Amino acid sequence: xQSRSSAPAKPKxxxxxxxxxxxxxVFCCSLAGWxxxxxxxxxxxxxxxxxxxxxxxxxxHRLVVNQGDELRLHFASxxxxxxxxxEGYDTEAIVFPGKLDFQVRHPSVSDQYEYxxxxxxxxxxxxxxxxxxxxxxxxxxxxxxxxxxxLPNYPFWVGSGGLIGILLGALFWVWTDRRRExxxxxxxxxxxxLHRFPVLNWLARRRWIQFALMAPGFAFFLLFLAAGFWGSPxxxxxxxxxxxxxxxxxxxxxxxxxxxxxxxxxxxxxPLFGDWYQRRRLLGVRKDVGRIWKGFKHWPKRFSNIWMxxxxxxxxxxxxxxxxxxxxxxxxxxxxxxxxxxxxxxRFRYRSFCNYVCPVSGFLSLYSMASVVEVRPxxxxxxxxxxxxxxxxGSEKGWGCxxxxxxxxxxxxxxxxxxxxxxxxxxGENMTVRARPFCSDVHIExxxxxxxxxxxxxxxxxxxxxxxxxxxxxxxxxxxxxVGDWQGFSLYALxxxxxxxxxxxxxxxxxxxxxxxxxxxxxxxxKTLFLRYSYLLVPLGLCAWVAFSFPLILVNFTHILATASDxxxxxxxxxxxAGISWSPLWPEYMVYIQIPILLLGLLFALKRGYGLAGxxxxxxxxxxxxxxxxxxxCVVILLVFLALFAG
Amino acid sequence: xxxxxxxLGLIFLLGCVPVGVAGYECLYRPSxxxxxxxxxxLTGVANSxxxxxxxxxxxxxxxxxxxxxxxxxxxxxxxxLRFHSADVYHQFYIPALDFGPFSVKPGTVTEAELNxxxxxxxxxxxxxxxxGCHFYMRGWVIVTPxxxxxxxxxxxxxxxxxxxxxxxxxxxxxxxxxxxxxxxxCGTCHGIEGEGGVxxxxxxxxxxxxxxxxxxxxxxxxEEDAEVLLGLIEEGIDIGSLEDSxxxxxxxxxxxxxxxxxxxxxxxxxxxxxxxxxxxxxLQMPMWKYKLSNQDTAAIMGYFVSLYEWDExx
Numbered sequence: 028x029q030s031r032s033s034a035p036a037k038p039k040x041x042x043x044x045x046x047x048x049x050x051x052x053v054f055c056c057s058l059a060g061w062x063x064x065x066x067x068x069x070x071x072x073x074x075x076x077x078x079x080x081x082x083x084x085x086x087x088h089r090l091v092v093n094q095g096d097e098l099r100l101h102f103a104s105x106x107x108x109x110x111x112x113x114e115g116y117d118t119e120a121i122v123f124p125g126k127l128d129f130q131v132r133h134p135s136v137s138d139q140y141e142y143x144x145x146x147x148x149x150x151x152x153x154x155x156x157x158x159x160x161x162x163x164x165x166x167x168x169x170x171x172x173x174x175x176x177x178l179p180n181y182p183f184w185v186g187s188g189g190l191i192g193i194l195l196g197a198l199f200w201v202w203t204d205r206r207r208e209x210x211x212x213x214x215x216x217x218x219x220x221l222h223r224f225p226v227l228n229w230l231a232r233r234r235w236i237q238f239a240l241m242a243p244g245f246a247f248f249l250l251f252l253a254a255g256f257w258g259s260p261x262x263x264x265x266x267x268x269x270x271x272x273x274x275x276x277x278x279x280x281x282x283x284x285x286x287x288x289x290x291x292x293x294x295x296x297x298p299l300f301g302d303w304y305q306r307r308r309l310l311g312v313r314k315d316v317g318r319i320w321k322g323f324k325h326w327p328k329r330f331s332n333i334w335m336x337x338x339x340x341x342x343x344x345x346x347x348x349x350x351x352x353x354x355x356x357x358x359x360x361x362x363x364x365x366x367x368x369x370x371x372x373x374r375f376r377y378r379s380f381c382n383y384v385c386p387v388s389g390f391l392s393l394y395s396m397a398s399v400v401e402v403r404p405x406x407x408x409x410x411x412x413x414x415x416x417x418x419x420x421g422s423e424k425g426w427g428c429x430x431x432x433x434x435x436x437x438x439x440x441x442x443x444x445x446x447x448x449x450x451x452x453x454x455g456e457n458m459t460v461r462a463r464p465f466c467s468d469v470h471i472e473x474x475x476x477x478x479x480x481x482x483x484x485x486x487x488x489x490x491x492x493x494x495x496x497x498x499x500x501x502x503x504x505x506x507x508x509x510v511g512d513w514q515g516f517s518l519y520a521l522x523x524x525x526x527x528x529x530x531x532x533x534x535x536x537x538x539x540x541x542x543x544x545x546x547x548x549x550x551x552x553x554k555t556l557f558l559r560y561s562y563l564l565v566p567l568g569l570c571a572w573v574a575f576s577f578p579l580i581l582v583n584f585t586h587i588l589a590t591a592s593d594x595x596x597x598x599x600x601x602x603x604x605a606g607i608s609w610s611p612l613w614p615e616y617m618v619y620i621q622i623p624i625l626l627l628g629l630l631f632a633l634k635r636g637y638g639l640a641g642x643x644x645x646x647x648x649x650x651x652x653x654x655x656x657x658x659x660x661c662v663v664i665l666l667v668f669l670a671l672f673a674g
Numbered sequence: 675x676x677x678x679x680x681x682l683g684l685i686f687l688l689g690c691v692p693v694g695v696a697g698y699e700c701l702y703r704p705s706x707x708x709x710x711x712x713x714x715x716l717t718g719v720a721n722s723x724x725x726x727x728x729x730x731x732x733x734x735x736x737x738x739x740x741x742x743x744x745x746x747x748x749x750x751x752x753x754x755l756r757f758h759s760a761d762v763y764h765q766f767y768i769p770a771l772d773f774g775p776f777s778v779k780p781g782t783v784t785e786a787e788l789n790x791x792x793x794x795x796x797x798x799x800x801x802x803x804x805x806g807c808h809f810y811m812r813g814w815v816i817v818t819p820x821x822x823x824x825x826x827x828x829x830x831x832x833x834x835x836x837x838x839x840x841x842x843x844x845x846x847x848x849x850x851x852x853x854x855x856x857x858x859x860c861g862t863c864h865g866i867e868g869e870g871g872v873x874x875x876x877x878x879x880x881x882x883x884x885x886x887x888x889x890x891x892x893x894x895x896x897e898e899d900a901e902v903l904l905g906l907i908e909e910g911i912d913i914g915s916l917e918d919s920x921x922x923x924x925x926x927x928x929x930x931x932x933x934x935x936x937x938x939x940x941x942x943x944x945x946x947x948x949x950x951x952x953x954x955x956x957l958q959m960p961m962w963k964y965k966l967s968n969q970d971t972a973a974i975m976g977y978f979v980s981l982y983e984w985d986e987x988x
Contacts, residue, residue, distance in 0.1 A: 079964055103964045107720065107805050108763035124803040125942060125960025163780035164762050235680070242684050249691040260735035260760050264781030309680040355732030508736065589781075597699060598756065598783030606782065 038205075045203050052199055053192035060181075060188025067178035070095020070150075077101045078158070078173070080109035080122055082165045083506070084499020085158065085173035092150055093178050099147040102129045110161030113175065115615030116148050119161055134610060150177045155673050156615055157497075159582070166352040167506050169263055169583060170494045176674075183673040186622040187666060190629055194662050197633045201651045218462040219405065221450070231447045231460065234310050234425070237293055244296030248361065250594060255358025259596025263586040265354040266594035271361070272351040274587050277580040281573050285465070288398035289391050292444035297365050298381060301372025306426065316421035323376040326383055332475040336389030337482055341527055343386050344486050345520050348493060348505035377431040381444060393479045394569045395440040396468035396562075397631075402434065402443050402450070404457050410435030418449035418458060425451035434458055439468040441476070466566050466631050469639055470559070477561035478532065484564050484664065485527035487571045491671045493519075495578060535561055538656035546653030551643050559639045560657040563632040567661055570628025571668055574621040582611040618673040625665050625672075632661050711787070712753045716743055718764035718778055718800060723807025723835035725800065730760040742813040742833065745798075747790040749819040757784040765801040768815055769875040769953040770794075775801045790817040795827035797875070799956040807835035809859035831872060832862045847908045851977025854970055863957050868981050877955040878946045888975070889982035892931035895923040897984040903928070907976040910969060936971050 070093040078100060079086045092098065102111055104124040112119040121130040121140060130140035160171035221228040230236055251267040262268040283291045303309060306319060313319060349356045364385065371380035381388050404410045418434040421427035425448040428434055432442055434449035435457070449458045471477050492498065493505045504515035539556035546556075585607050590596070592605035599605065636658060640650035707713055717730040719740045726740035747753060757766050759780040766784075767775035771792065778784045800811035810832055818824040839857045843849040855861060855868070863872050863882040870884025894900050899922045906913055906920060914933035919925040942961035947954065962971070 103961075104803075105964050106803075108802050124964075125958075125962070127942070127961055162763060163759075235676075238680060242687055245684075246687045246691050249688060250695070253692065253695050254732075256733050257731045259758075259781060260730065260732050261781045265732070308677060309684065311677050353732070353736070355736065358732065595695065595699070596781055598758070599698065599703070 041203075041205065045200060048203075049196040049200055052196040053189055056192025056195060057185045057188040060184035060186070064179040064181050064184035067093030069093065071097075073097045073099060075099045075101070077103065078111065079103050079105060080111065080160065080164075080171075081105040081499070082107065083160070083167040083171040083502050084497065085111070085171070087173070088497035088499065089174045089176065091176045091178065094150060094153050097147060097149045099145055101145055103127075107164050108162055109164045109171075112159050112161040112611075113148075114156040114158070114611070115152055115154075116150070116156070118146060118148060120146060121162055150175070152615070153177045153179050154182050154615070155180060155618060159611070159614075161609055163261055163263060166262065166509055167348065167502055169352070169586075170502060171499075172495075173497045180674070182618045182622060183669060186618075186625070186669050186673055189622070189626050190662055190665055190669065193626060193629050193633065194658060197637070197658070198651070201637065201647055204647050206647070215464045215467060217403075219459050220400070220462055221459045227460070231450045234312070234451070237446055238309050240294035241296045241299045244294055245299050248296050248365070252358050252362060254595050255354040255361075257595070258354060260354060261596060262352045262354060263583070264590060264593070264596035266590040267354045267357050267361075268351065269583070269586045269590040271357060273579055273583050277576050280569075280576050284391060284394050285398055285569065285573075286400070288395040288400050288402075288440045288445055289443060290400075290445045292381060292388065292391060293446045295381075297368045297385075298372065298378060300365075301369045301378075301380065302429070304369070305372055312421065312423060312425055314423070316423070316426060319421075319426075320376045324374055326375050326377075326379040330383055332473065333383065333389050333392065333479060334475045335384055336386055336392075337475060337479055339384065340386035340389050341482055341486075341524065344489075345523055346507075347490070348502065349508055351494075352506075353508075378429045378444065379431075382430060382442060389479050390483050392441045393476060393483060393565060394572075395443075396471075397466045397565050397569050398440055399462055399465055399467075401437075401440055401461050401463055401467070402445060402447070402458065403437055403461055404435045405459050406457060407435065409455060409457050413455070413457075415454060417452040417454055421448075422452045422454065425449075427452070439470065441468070466635050469562055469635050471562045471565075472558070474558070477535075477558055478528070480561050480564035480568060481531040481535065482527040484568045484571065485523070485531050487568060487575055488664075488667065488671075489523050489526065491575055491668060495575065496671065534660050535564075535657065538660050541656040542653040545655060546640075546644060546649045548644055548649055548653075551653075555643065556653060556657075559643065560636065560654070562639060563636045563657060563661055566631035566635060567628045567664065570624050570631075571665075574624040574628075574668065574672065577620050577624075578614075578617055581617060582614055584612055585609050621672045622669065625668055629661060629665050633658055636661075707754060710752065712751065713756060714745065714753055715756045715758065716766070717758040717760050718766070718804070718811070720761045720764070720805040720807060721837075723805075723810035725764075725766065725798065725811060725813060730758070735760055739834075742811075744813055745815040746824060747788075747815065747817045749790055749793050749817055751790045753788050753790070755786050755788055757786070762804050763802050764804050764811070766798060767801045767956055768796050768798045769956045770796040771815070772953045777802070788815075793817050793819050795825050797827075797830075797873075797956075801956055801958075803960060806837045806857075806859070809862035810835040831866060832859075835859075847973045847976045848904065848980045850970075851973035851975070851980075854966065854974050855977055858962070858965065860974075868978060872957070874945060874955045874957040876948050876952040877957070878948045880948070882957055885978040886981040886983075888935070888978035889984075892935065892979075893924055893927050894979065899923055899928075900979050900982070900984070903932075903979060904976050907972045912968065913972065932975060935975060936968070939966070939971050939974065940968075 072093065074092060074096055076090065076098060080102065081104070102120055102122040104122040106124060108124065109122045110119065111122060117133045117135050119132055119134055123129060128142045128144045131143045131146045132138065132140045154177060156175045156177065158173045158175055160168055164171065221231060251271060254265050255267040258265045279291055307313065343350065343360065350360060367384065368380040371384060413435060415422070419427050428449055429446060430442055430444045437443055471480065493501050501519070503510045503512060504519035507513070507516040536557055539553050539560060542556050542560070543551060543553050586609070588604040589607050592602040593599040636654050637650065640654045644650040644653060704713065714727070716725050716727065718725055719730055722740040724740045724742040727743040728740050730740065757776060757778040759778045762780055764778045765775040766778060773788055776784050776786050794817060796815045798813055798815055800808060804811065812830060814827045816824050816827065839853060843853050864885050865871055868885035870881055872882045873880065874882050889900050894903065902920055902922050913929055914936060916929060922928055938959065940961070940963040943959040945955040945958050
């Protein structure tokens, strides 16, 4: 094998050419998508359609029409008063069961409703729109929706073209890679935030900073509990649902996690009392800081992994249709988490609950690998010669790492809770917070971590079907306590568990197996490829979750404003926003946010995948071969998401 | 020193939440109403089919059967009714006092002032269909002059909604009709066994029609004819479009009357007012076509026909 150590003559120009070509490939494939999109029969038809509402879906649940058609709609309800709001067409109706006429208004024209027996409009915009229930009609009301697809559905076809384009572009990228040997990626840029921004440095060294984040959090938590137990049973009018499952979730997955790693773990109020018990201090540090663990047990070795988190999270999510719609279920589960966090802290050393039990911690750990910040030593060599190991055991300035890590040796974000104690304890001021490129930690090391990735991507798929999909039957399976269809629920639970624990992992195992054959490098085992390439699901999964979460906030943000003013749903109006009526924000443009995020996910999955392959294979064609099956699986998964969001 | 400050701060902060919530709800908010006004909170609960005075919250909503409210007022008293909904849209309506109907949007509180200017017992209703127990959602407002014994109103025919009606029967169309009649809540207005007797305020006929004489209303002449008709329903034959005359006397008119009744059930009917200027009658025949198929409706008609007691001598 010949190798050339010198770089190509004009690397810069060459890389520009590659970038431009890559973008052109993606663009051309998207354009091809535009041209192959089925256009329907030209429109102009008059369609009489009767839409019947029932808890929690519409019949028909999907309307496929042609641009230019005129829809003449009649509505009826089978059980309770429902609403129907047409995204993008400024039409909203309230439908009364047992009555032929219904109330209609056009929100941008008038707030007043008029009784009608028919409402008609011409569908003049292409794409996918949803019709949503606009009147609280029971527990799963916020997820009751149908789909209006106006052909030609360009966003879906252009998006699909884009996904294929990224795959082809990636092939081109590898083909034009002038390095004959793929070398491990050169260390990417890092920006020392504490050095660059002295304010951050000052803040990070304050002893009160974590307390100042946790204490108000706990006060909010008490308010949420009060609302969950004694407030209105209507989810969208109860602060525990709107603030936890809409606002907090959205901020966590779209901002805190990608841009702050596990910064939430530093602010999380749940371990407040456990920490207090262990340290006997809220702010200061005890003199015998090195000996505080006397009398506390080590967490059992057998459970020193995230399997428990995986299974707890999966169990919790099996009941998510109850959890996110019933305030009392949320309050109960959150109380259980606080009690468990405290009880574990009474007996075991460190943040054992956070490290090994907390269901939220598991996916924070996984997706923090993608985050653009990290806590690391400035110079790891200095840490090797450090005698005091203050970051591990503590000093007069701070506690030893509560996450049982050795901060001076940190290489991944996974188990760093961003509490910043090590920044305070390090005598040489060697610890810092750095900014870095997206997805900089690339090594999934254990099976429990790999399975976390499988569980997360499966749940994103399941939620996109149950919560964002139009299928009332699936919703009734998931909504077990109200419907009581145990057979349906068992089937649903079986699909969730099998999908997360067996089907997706099996696809990855198969991809790794085929990839090994295509890679033609016998020394590399299937297991290695399986673990390494499970990382592709980190950027992919995170982006899928972000794309999933946008509709939650944009559709329901008025509930957040209303409950901020009336947290218990008792008819208060503290801020004057309690009476705000439901009106979603840009629902018709949702896919234009979601599709680019999905494309970004694929881009990073393939880019990091190639880097990972490069570490294993010296030859780029072998690297490419090993990567093809798993890349194809990624594209298929994203096509499914695309179909659910935009198809 | 700092440590003690933090500890106190934490206790204060956490204490603020329950004190603040309870203080606002129990002390501050009531003080915003005029003191002579009695404030009554009523919550609509679809699952129990009640307007209730009991507090409804996350802890009890999912399992509790709530008691229907009986409002007892003194003559001349002014009360402020605050309507809540624990689930879906409800309406509150007291036709005899021309009070309402007030639409109660879930999650928001609707307030209305009621002057108890008239002594007596007045029935209130929910007038938006709100689920399987909707028709049970009624109760009494009793206004008593000061110092007198309160009147006890007539008991409501079906006061409690028990939504479990067992398995849907197959085969026997009369049994199916009876099942559907009960399950759909028809009995709350038309009588438990179709005997009627339920008052409908300001309705031209005073009472909701009964159904135990349907057999004669559709001009069936004998028990034998009724048996033939039931046989046809049992076989699933669409009587309204039946061309050949079966062995039923005066079949053309029976067919027309039968079909008219089926249509009325399917399409619903607004109850005509006795006093055209008066309030709308609270009980209206809903449109059933989205809940009951033609077969189901025919089965209910069969049940009605079977209720008639034929006189042996005729």
